[in-house]
Amino acid sequence: MPIIKTEALTHVYSKGSPFESVALENINIEIAQGEFVGLIGHTGSGKSTFVQHLNGLLLPTNGRVLMDGADINSSKKLRHEIRFKVGLVFQYPEYQLFEETVYKDISFGPRNMKLSKQEIDERVREAAGFVGVPESLFEKSPLEISGGQKRRVAIAGVIAMRPDVLILDEPTAGLDPEGCESILNNISDYRRATGATIILVSHSMEDIAKISERLIVFDGGHIVMDDSPMEVFSQADRLRSIGLDVPVVTDIATRLRELSIYVPECCYTVSQLRDAILSLKKGGSSC
Amino acid sequence: MSSIIQVKDVVFRYEGEEEPVLNKTTLEIEQGAFVVILGHNGSGKSTLAKHLNGILTPDEGSIFVDGMDTRDYEKLLDIRRTVGMVFQNPDNQMVASVVEDDVAFAPENLGLPPDEIRARVDEALKLVDMYEYRLHAPHLLSGGQKQRVAIAGVIAMRPRCIVLDEPTAMLDPAGRHEVIGTIKRLCRMNGITIVLITHHMNEAIDADRVFVMSNGKVVSEGTPKEVFSNVESLKAEGLTVPDTAELLYELKLAGFEFPAGTLTVEECARAISSALK
Numbered sequence: 001m002p003i004i005k006t007e008a009l010t011h012v013y014s015k016g017s018p019f020e021s022v023a024l025e026n027i028n029i030e031i032a033q034g035e036f037v038g039l040i041g042h043t044g045s046g047k048s049t050f051v052q053h054l055n056g057l058l059l060p061t062n063g064r065v066l067m068d069g070a071d072i073n074s075s076k077k078l079r080h081e082i083r084f085k086v087g088l089v090f091q092y093p094e095y096q097l098f099e100e101t102v103y104k105d106i107s108f109g110p111r112n113m114k115l116s117k118q119e120i121d122e123r124v125r126e127a128a129g130f131v132g133v134p135e136s137l138f139e140k141s142p143l144e145i146s147g148g149q150k151r152r153v154a155i156a157g158v159i160a161m162r163p164d165v166l167i168l169d170e171p172t173a174g175l176d177p178e179g180c181e182s183i184l185n186n187i188s189d190y191r192r193a194t195g196a197t198i199i200l201v202s203h204s205m206e207d208i209a210k211i212s213e214r215l216i217v218f219d220g221g222h223i224v225m226d227d228s229p230m231e232v233f234s235q236a237d238r239l240r241s242i243g244l245d246v247p248v249v250t251d252i253a254t255r256l257r258e259l260s261i262y263v264p265e266c267c268y269t270v271s272q273l274r275d276a277i278l279s280l281k282k283g284g285s286s287c
Numbered sequence: 288m289s290s291i292i293q294v295k296d297v298v299f300r301y302e303g304e305e306e307p308v309l310n311k312t313t314l315e316i317e318q319g320a321f322v323v324i325l326g327h328n329g330s331g332k333s334t335l336a337k338h339l340n341g342i343l344t345p346d347e348g349s350i351f352v353d354g355m356d357t358r359d360y361e362k363l364l365d366i367r368r369t370v371g372m373v374f375q376n377p378d379n380q381m382v383a384s385v386v387e388d389d390v391a392f393a394p395e396n397l398g399l400p401p402d403e404i405r406a407r408v409d410e411a412l413k414l415v416d417m418y419e420y421r422l423h424a425p426h427l428l429s430g431g432q433k434q435r436v437a438i439a440g441v442i443a444m445r446p447r448c449i450v451l452d453e454p455t456a457m458l459d460p461a462g463r464h465e466v467i468g469t470i471k472r473l474c475r476m477n478g479i480t481i482v483l484i485t486h487h488m489n490e491a492i493d494a495d496r497v498f499v500m501s502n503g504k505v506v507s508e509g510t511p512k513e514v515f516s517n518v519e520s521l522k523a524e525g526l527t528v529p530d531t532a533e534l535l536y537e538l539k540l541a542g543f544e545f546p547a548g549t550l551t552v553e554e555c556a557r558a559i560s561s562a563l564k
Contacts, residue, residue, distance in 0.1 A: 043430045178526070206530065244460050252534065255552055259560040261560050
């Protein structure tokens with residue numbers, strides 16, 4: 001059974017008013033336990049509206065959202081539980097820190113889950129460990145730490161609920177390259193350690209290429225592609241026509257093939273293309 | 288060419304902080320150039336940007352904008368007319384509910400006659416390719432469009448230099464192309480000096496000059512080809528190089544040989560092609 005399933009999910013903003021606009025139309029999708037899904041689409045394509053349905057922040061205008069087979073909006077109890085099962089990290093989450101100390105901020109979710117003090121403490125330390133927030137920061141005010149650290153604290157606050165599904169909306173926006181890489185590694189580590197399902201929303205084709213196994217592409221409130229990164233990035237013209245792009249590496253690989261250097265189509269990260277070129281040099285051709 | 292901005296040995300501390308954010312920063316920006324400033328988070332880039340039109344002034348050292356000292360309060364208005372700023376979040380920069388009113392905000396404050404304001408607003412919107420949206424509401428525009436309106440708002444002051452602090456960080460790929468394309472055009476066609484602060488190494492490929500900041504100092508400067516040929520030292524600063532340079536660097540480690548300074552996709556593909564043949 002898929003962990004998440006949507007059936008004919010449709011969302012209309014300001015229904016019945018002159019500003020009525022259809023943000024999502026008839027979305028049918030299944031996401032399996034443990035998948036790493038990248039979500040891309042230009043601003044306004046519907047991806048944020050979509051992810052907000054997955055933990056019940058928005059109610060479908062039509063259709064259903066199922067988690068483990070149950071309609072999350074069918075009872076008050078389920079809608080309450082879904083908030084802990086599906087953790088949503090918004091864009092620029094560092095603006096949402098509000099507690100007096102880093103420790104209290106990370107523990108906010110587990111406290112709301114009515115866990116024991118000991119369990120809360122365990123989860124705070126575990127979550128902080130995943131995102132690389134040292135315990136020496138626990139008693140500091142979130143206002144005293146750097147932007148990169150704030151972002152980690154905010155992500156830890158969601159991870160501390162041990163969600164089965166972790167959704168991150170542009171977790172690396174505005175971070176320097178080292179910060180981006182380390183946050184992406186933290187997310188991969190979390191998934192490896194817990195088997196959680198990860199949904200990553202990003203405008204960076206390079207980031208998405210590095211870590212997703214499946215790419216879902218939104219345009220105009222519809223899913224227009226749903227495939228492996230290799231298949232999606234092989235359609236550069238189509239992606240560009242809907243305001244997206246391919247990784248620079250894909251462009252290099254395409255140009256190489258035009259120059260009769262036949263690197264395989266499946267190269268979309270630097271290391272893949274490097275390996276493909278090295279094996280061509282040796283006379284082989286592998287992917 | 289003469290320089291429009293001279294930053295000399297600037298030291299700056301935020302109130303109550305012991306460590307200076309800028310620690311003897313020195314650089315010069317040529318009139319009409321496209322300049323990119325790189326650096327890790329906390330390296331002092333944004334603090335430097337705010338010094339370039341007198342939002343902040345140095346504790347020690349000096350900054351001259353077109354010959355004017357930024358600490359000279361009498362010159363502040365002239366400095367801000369010379370150097371305009373665009374920030375990361377377009378939503379924080381919109382002041383009006385109609386695009387053309389937003390662009391008119393600065394010229395109105397300059398006290399210009401209505402005809403002149405009209406002319407400047409139209410000209411600015413045309414330069415960023417947003418003229419047809421002049422009567423739209425800013426909140427209904429895409430991120431890239433909003434950011435171009437913000438640029439138009441600055442252009443309407445007819446500045447000689449525009450400083451943009453991570454203007455593409457919140458944008459989708461199409462928005463990023465629109466904004467980068469617009470500022471390159473303003474630089475090349477209209478002679479406006481551009482200072483772009485960014486974490487996207489690929490945006491620096493066409494710059495005339497790149498400065499790398501670390502701990503409040505300029506640690507490296509040169510053409511993109513020069514700066515991006517030092518892959519190891521950039522990585523030591525928590526930065527990367529464009530993917531083209533990264534690929535060639537990794538291939539070099541595996542025994543390939545390439546000519547120095549290859550940055551565009553075309554150059555990169557050709558270099559690999561000839562190395563294999």
